[in-house]
Amino acid sequence: MPSSPASKTTGAAQFVPEGKNWAALRAAAAGCRGCELFHDATQTVFGEGPVPARLMMVGECPGDHEDTEGHVFVGPAGRLLDKALADAGIKREKTYLTNAVKHFRFVERGKRRIHQQPRRGEVVACFPWLREEIRVVKPRLVVALGAVAAKALLGPSFKLTEHRGEVLEHEGVRVGVTVHPSAVVRAENFTEAYERFVADLVVLKKS
Ligand code: URA
Ligand code: SF4
16 A cells, blocks of 8 residues: 555646546546556446435445455345335335545455545545545435544434434535444344344435
């Protein structure tokens, strides 16, 4: 991994074409070098789903599978999310899914690539893409999956534990918050964590 801080890079804004549609944004994002993460990752993983869509969900950043395949939420967290969406009565194919950060951040341990949470500087650098996705998708509600997405949308001091399951309005965007599906996958009490996650999604779906 390069060790220079993300603050030395200039962010995604210079790569974002103005006022373009989703396909043009996705194409431009493929060439983004707004932070150092493009260096070691395989490809930009842009959001996917219907445009426009009533519901948008925002994860953290692509994982190992997403990086290789170039699609959002196709690994273990994605499988959990698929099941939870189905159990909450939400259709994945009607939902626009994306991430706060569009490149995989990882460290290598032998042959394995271990996911690393993106840093604040990378979240800020990547935000112009998310802002553009919100502009073209025009969701009625944006659901932040986990603290990284919630802080990207609501600011760095946002506390997920205090607002889980709530809908907040920020800069004209309605943002609902819950945990990240990976946190459910890893939970000590899986059943309880899963049921709470689905319950949040049911509440947010109606919001
Ligand atoms: N985790 C995320 O936050 N997003 C993905 O696309 C996959 C795993
Ligand atoms: Fe650009 Fe975001 Fe990738 Fe950084 S993570 S290079 S800002 S698309």
